Amino acid sequence: MSTHIANRTRVLTLIGTIITQFALGSVYTWSLFNAQLADKLSEPVSRVAFSFGILSLALAVASSMAGKMQERFSVRKVTIGAGILLGASLLLTAHATNLILLYVFAGFLIGFADGTGYLMTLSNCVKWFPERKGLISACAIGAYGLGSLGFKFINMYLLEHNGLESTFDVWGVIAMVMVIIGGLMMKDAPKQEISAVEAAEGVRDYSLAESMKCPQFWMLALVFLTVCMSGLYVIGVAKDIGQSYVHLSVEVAASAVAIIAVANLGGRLVLGVLSDKMARTNVIAIALAVCLLGVCALLFAHLNMMVFYFAVACIAFSFGGTITVFPSLVSDFFGLNNLTKNYGVIYLGFGIGSFIGSIVASVFGGFIATFYLMFALLVVSLVIALTIKLPNGESDAQLVANN
Template sequence: MFDRAKQILIAGFCINLCIGILFTWSVFKKALVVDLGWTNSEASLPYTVAITTFSITLLLAGILQDKFGPKRVLIAGTICSGLGLIASGYITNPTQLIFTFGILAGGGIGFGYACLSPAAMKWFHPSKRGLVNGLIAAGFGIAGVYLAPLITSLIGSYGISNSFIILGIALLCIATPLAFTITNPPPHYVPIASSKQTDKKVAVPQKEMCWTAMLKTTQFYSIWVMYLCASSTGLMIIGNITSIASAQAGMTDAAHLVVILALFNTSGRVFAGMLCDKIGGLKTLSLSFMLSIANMMLFPHYTSHIGLIIGMATAGLCYGTLPAVFPSLIAGFYGLKNYGTNYGVVYTAWGVSGFIGPVIAAVAVDTTGNYNLAYFYSAIIMGIAFMFSMLTKNPAVKPIGSVGKEENEMLNKKVTA
């Protein structure tokens, strides 16, 4: 069964490598403006719609996968994503691209992303929950590192329309077959704890909660606010990388900073997942929030190339903590039975933050001509997040070895017979 668990983890990572195309839109945008003569607003709107659709469909997909299992929802998501990209190759105006990429592809990506973490977590012991989430999320984060140069090369060789079609076909051929392998474990499957870990403790919910019961707990609102604050700060930096580099260091070409941020974002997901398993999710978030506060306070002083690299790397590391730790928190507080729906409700915080972060940056630049005010506000926001991370009460903890290893093995042999 452990081999099956590893197969689920690897397949989930690879699917995220495919659907992570969502965050390479800047490459498409440049081609739409330069090659097709679209305005910046016209070229940006499909991405904005895709982000919104992604956030909404993640909640819907969470509800569906809790009811029907991850496979069918994930297959539908990968097919929608691939068809959306293929259809984008035949568009003739911005309105059509809003539908094909913004709604069809964006919705498909949301359906796919929603199913991978809950399925993988159910195959592994709770002591590995953080690492599993970190590795799954790492596939989505690192996708831009290889997809950005690949898409640039495709557009240069075949044009933007054919590039959409090629990428859509590739996604269908790679991600959809992998989606058929993603399943929940059998009903009586109990993951086995390592003998070296039986003296440790992990967060175990006192009972499985549905989303309505979750909303009645104070922890939910603390988690939601923390996610909102941390995401707002991260997205503020991510959405303004090149502009910040130009304004503070006079850099006209800052594409490499995007890659640096993506690499540290990915590293942050894995590292934070491992740290979460060792010291707990709330303590991991507290450390990340403190680092983010210090980084925001120092950001006005990053006026050199090296300084900006340090700032972007730190921002990527902190932002990468979120998709690794928050899923583990939700599972630890409210269980896995209704995890898809519960995390979808919490994830609405990310959708709201997508508006707050850019607004903070825009207001700062419009009123002062630089980003210093945005850094100041972000430091305050992160201070609020840190306060909630210190005040939030942990769920009950139980010894990892509370279920005997022999009982686990007997159950697993029974369900595989």
């Protein structure tokens, strides 16, 4: 493939990935629908909201399987299939008549469609730009985050003017068309060849089975689970923390949602770009330190509105930055060619982490137990980030210096 054609192909793949990620990010508007779905099904909001927990878990599981599907069918075909399934699932959700159907359509199917497209298209795009992995991750994952913001306004408008079922129908069609268009623009990234310099330094591609035999794989998995548990738990209940724990008014507590959105996006952009300039383990250490600062504020500071905003901003910044940098970090440790599979298994921590925080809070009766668990795991993860070596015994900083 000539350089001109290769550049055109990878730019088109990047644009297609951004369009796809924007549409896939729309699932994070789910909280807009809980109250109306609860009224329609005559069920408590808490039971209806559980569908999003199923969605998060299905998303993580599908992400871990997407690499195999891409190998068999190509990124284009799998992305188009994910788009069709996402649209169909949203149309089916519009007509769910009981909780079980809601859990199947809105939880399992939407989550599976979203996860299939999310990690595979992100990893494929990163492989096209090995020299700009952090920046490309920031563009793709930033689009995913902006999708939740953009579709928030679209879905709020539709809910206000068209009603619940029509909103799901229109949302389904828009998201499906965007993912299909994005998929048509993508091509599978070429297999990355390891240079003579990298080979001499011991850099190589690890299969999933080989990666899972390395202690570094499980260390990175623990770090990822820690940040996801902290971020997803606090983002999910920020308003409730503000009201019940900090004793703020509903309006002041609800403003945390906007602060989280800005900090989350800021983390993706700042740490994503920074990860192309310095060792990615150091970038993750910065993210963990910022998150630890936020958790310490919630646990040990005298709480008021500004301290609460500062704490949730720190945690959201860290979460956004970590999920942006992690695909590139995993490729540094285990190679680019099997990134979708290797990161796919680590990404299960996203779904598991979202459950652990809520389970600990419900078993031990409140936020404080989860905050202490977050504190302990963040300390352990920070030590890992500062001391972890590549599987060949080199440090991440040495890899950056050599390149």
